[in-house]
Structures are given as structure tokens and as C-alpha cells.
């Protein structure tokens with residue numbers, strides 16, 4: 001039976017423990033499993049390959065993305081790495097020009113030297129995506145909304161191109177979370193998550209995930225998963241299962257607070273520019289309305305007339321927002337992309353896509369919105 005999102009968030013992949021009746025999935029803190037005779041086992045051999053707590057989480061993640069198969073990794077980057085292992089020297093990857101810094105780093109510093117070519121395009125422009133495809137393009141990898149300037153890519157339109165040209169198509173869905181957007185339904189072959197962010201939701205776990213429908217693709221990815229070993233531990237899998245149980249409630253609160261904070265900042269005299277896809281004059285607003293349930297809790301601002309020193313000064317004034325990398329937790333965070341999350345991207349490259357020295361990114365948490373706005377008011381004063 002096809003349950004709705006909130007029911008899946010609480011139950012998918014999980015049932016009472018058959019031996020004890022424990023309602024919560026146990027933390028199977030074991031590396032190995034007894035076999036009756038060689039090869040005669042209950043589906044679990046060694047925890048690098050499979051573990052029951054992790055399996056419950058993988059099934060839950062798959063259900064939330066309307067996919068058949070899930071794989072949980074020790075980090076979002078380990079998940080990305082696993083997809084890149086499908087490529088061979090000479091292959092090309094078409095990807096966005098406004099990526100998470102760590103994705104840019106693994107592309108250019110790890111895989112480019114191995115002979116894989118990365119072509120960076122503005123993925124909000126479907127024609128630019130089509131024009132950049134060559135006979136060697138083997139993977140399209142995009143983020144939407146992007147980090148940190150919240151550009152939107154039309155997942156379905158690009159999916160049609162990928163299908164027509166037989167190119168593997170992966171979407172990093174970290175910023176939206178499966179509550180707001182489901183790329184597999186829109187034509188993606190693989191959904192990637194930094195589970196560290198909204199899925200975990202409590203800033204206490206680093207984890208990644210891949211979700212897909214195709215059985216052969218799952219088998220190919222599982223081969224590299226097991227061969228290379230970027231597996232998370234069962235304790236972390238338990239924490240994420242627990243976090244996901246409130247994903248729908250948290251996301252509603254993130255979106256509501258995100259809207260209030262964005263509206264407060266829009267006309268603030270210290271704010272030169274604001275990025276939030278809920279504004280009708282945001283260039284991706286229509287695409288966001290079409291493919292997302294709501295506009296999310298991420299808001300980025302450019303401070304008016306502030307140099308690096310003044311931006312640092314303001315970023316250090318917050319009392320409720322915490323100055324830190326990461327996003328998607330219940331607590332509000334403020335981040336300076338140019339020196340923090342995007343520090344690994346060369347200055348000219350990042351400035352071309354708006355990651356300027358006076359840009360601040362807010363991950364709006366689920367505290368009382370009045371307190372968040374008062375904190376912004378005093379920090380910007």
C-alpha cells in the first residue's frame with residue numbers, strides 16, 4: 001500500500017523486532033553474523049555490505065524518495081564518490097556552476113586528474129545544458145536549489161534530455177529534502193543526499209545516501225559500495241531513523257520560519273540582495289513552485305557596502321544563530337560561504353556565481369521566528 005509522506009517517515013522500513021517486540025529498530029552493533037553452514041545465513045554476512053539497522057534506514061530513505069533501493073554512506077561525499085566510480089577515463093560529467101564546495105573539490109581535485117572531464121554549466125538554463133552535451137557525456141549531476149545562491153534547475157526538463165541522450169542523471173536533493181521534492185518522480189536516475197543536513201536534522205550525524213529505482217544500477221553501485229567501504233555505523237543509522245520521524249514537521253517549520261526571515265530581510269537597509277525562491281521576482285520562482293512543495297529554510301543575503309572585515313564583524317554578532325558550517329538542523333546557523341563551505345573554490349570562480357565576500361547564508365532553524373528576527377535585527381544594527 002502506498003502510504004503518504006508522514007506515515008512513511010515514521011514507519012517505512014521498520015517493524016517491531018520479531019524476537020522481542022521492541023518497537024524501535026535495535027542498534028545492531030555487530031560486524032558479523034552467524035552462518036549455519038557456509039553461505040547459509042539470514043541475508044547478513046558482514047556489516048560493510050549489510051547491517052539490519054542500516055537496512056531499515058535504507059528502506060525508509062528509499063520510500064521517502066519513492067525509490068526501490070537505498071544505500072546509506074558514511075558521508076554525503078562518500079555517496080557522491082560512489083557514483084563517480086561508475087565513470088572511466090575519457091568520460092564527461094555535465095554539472096552545475098554553483099555547486100557545494102566539496103562536490104567541486106572531489107570533481108576537480110580527485111576525479112579530473114584521473115582523466116574524467118567536468119563541464120560546468122548554469123543548470124537553470126535548460127538550453128545551456130542541452131548545448132553542453134557531447135558524445136562523451138556519461139553523467140549529469142546537479143543540485144537544486146543550489147548552494148548558496150538558491151538557483152533552481154528544472155529537474156523534469158533536464159531529465160527528458162538525459163533520457164533522450166541515454167545519460168545517467170543524478171540530483172543532489174540535500175537542500176530540498178525528500179519532503180519538498182522527489183527527483184526520481186521527475187526523471188532522475190539517482191537521488192543523492194547529504195543525510196547530515198535535513199534528513200538527520202539534529203546536527204549530530206554525518207551521513208550520505210543514494211536512492212534509485214533501477215535494479216542493475218543499484219547492483220553496480222552496491223558493488224563499489226561494498227568494495228570501497230564508505231559505510232556508516234549502526235548507531236548513526238539509528239539516530240537518522242529517529243531524526244526522520246519528525247522530518248515532515250521540521251520541514252514545515254523550516255519553511256514557515258524561512259518565509260518570515262526572508263520577508264524581514266527583503267527590505268532591510270543593510271541588505272543589498274536576497275536569495276530565497278519564494279519571492280515572485282526570484283528567477284527560479286516558477287520552477288520552484290512547479291517541483292517543490294514549499295520554498296525551504298535556506299536564505300542567503302548580500303550585505304550592502306560591507307567588505308570582508310565588516311562581513312566577519314556582523315557574522316560574529318549573532319546570539320541565536322550559530323556561526324557554523326552545515327545546515328538543515330533544528331538550530332539556526334549562519335555561514336560565510338566564501339571562507340567556510342566554499343573556501344575550496346577559487347575566488348574568481350566563486351565570484352562569477354555570486355559567492356562574494358559579503359554573502360552570508362542562513363540555515364533557518366525551527367526556533368521561535370520572533371527570536372530569530374530579533375537576533376537578525378540586533379546583529380545588522
Ligand SMILES: *Cc1c(COP(=O)(O)O)cnc(C)c1O
Nearest residue numbers: 075076077100147174194196207
Ligand atoms: C553537505 C553537502 C554535501 C556533502 O555532504 P557531507 O555529508 O558533508 O559529506 C553535498 N551536497 C550538499 C548540497 C551539501 O550541502
